[in-house]
Amino acid sequence: MxxxxxxxxxxxxxxxxxxxxxxxxxxxxxxxxxxxxxxxxxxxxxxxxxxxxxxxxxxxxxxxxxxxxxxxxxxxxxxxxxxxxxxxxxxxxxxxxxxxxxxxxxxxxxxxxxxxxxxxxxxxxxxxxxxxxxxxxxxxxxxxxxxxxxxxxxxxxxxxxxxxxxxxxxxxxxxxxxxxxxxxxxxxxxxxxxxLQSRRKWQTEKPNLKEGDIVTLKDSQLKRNDWPMGIIMKTFPGRDGKVRKVDVKTAREASCNIFLCPVSETVLLLLSPETDK
CATH class of the missing domain: 3.30.420 (Nucleotidyltransferase; domain 5)
Structure with missing residues (x-):
């Protein structure tokens, strides 16, 4: 035992x-x-x-x-x-x-x-x-x-x-x-x-991220209580129509930067105004 x-x-x-x-x-x-x-x-x-x-x-x-x-x-x-x-x-x-x-x-x-x-x-x-x-x-x-x-x-x-x-x-x-x-x-x-190593996959259909959506980025190197937010500027759908990477624009310390990140490193906060309509 x-x-x-x-x-x-x-x-x-x-x-x-x-x-x-x-x-x-x-x-x-x-x-x-x-x-x-x-x-x-x-x-x-x-x-x-x-x-x-x-x-x-x-x-x-x-x-x-x-x-x-x-x-x-x-x-x-x-x-x-x-x-x-x-x-x-x-x-x-x-x-x-x-x-x-x-x-x-x-x-x-x-x-x-x-x-x-x-x-x-x-x-x-x-x-x-x-x-x-x-x-x-x-x-x-x-x-x-x-x-x-x-x-x-x-x-x-x-x-x-x-x-x-x-x-x-x-x-x-x-x-x-x-x-x-x-x-x-x-x-x-x-x-x-x-x-011993579980493999997860999506069992339900989820909508793709779209331009104008507000997201927060996941970064293990960030300090405690630091939540970088950004707006999606461009999406890159694959052959199957699924968006797996996006361009995110963030504003930090009076400067704007655009990052290419996978959707797995983003968390959707707000849908774009066009989507709400």
Missing amino acids: GTRAIHIEVIESMDSSSFLNALRRFFSIGGPVKQIRSDCGTNFIGACRELKMEAVQSNKEVQEYLNHKGCTWVFNPPHSSHMGGSWERMIGITRCILDSMMLKVGSSKLTHEVLTTFMAEVSAFVNARPLVPVSTDPDSPFILMPATLLTQKVAVVLPPQGEFDDKDLFKRQWRQVQSLANTFWHRWRTEYLPT
Whole structure:
């Protein structure tokens, strides 16, 4: 939860025993944890019963047991997957891609070794996503990723040399993994990463700016409380008839200047008198 990283474990079944083994593997690799958060899945509830926790729905009983180990287990209310937040989001996207891939490939064609290695590759992809926008500061060129926080390393694991396609699904196991990893990476890059940067566009028709309209200019270098206003002297419509740049005449310090600016840097204040008529 602190690093927004994910860890995927392959288990043989959805029973409590398999979950406890996966939990032990996670503890053995990552060390003790301070808090576990989960939904009310039957395998999680069964695991609590295996650990002699009778009142599963009561967080107090779970916490009293785990407090001896310095760990707490917090359950979300039933039928409230939206309370999962970040982990439901990441696992949900990963699961959607994997489900569509498995329908095409068929899980019966994958051995346990191939599936385990493939899940490790998938975890590496998800944990290499950027957490913050890319900085334009030359003194800070690195991109903060969950993997960076986990490993304290900025380098990522590069794929093996060679080309891997769908034909490799029927070859050696290590080539099967790389073929599946390439497919997942393509889907992850084209379906998820674009959602990190929203692209807006006009959904409704708006009138063009016209000569004589009064506008104010947007300028990030202006001082506080400085609002430069001007009048549009000329418009430059494109082939589609949309005005995307204009000449604006401004008066500042007893001098007049004309600037060519895009319409995105102007804010309409008053329509021209001819338009009002």
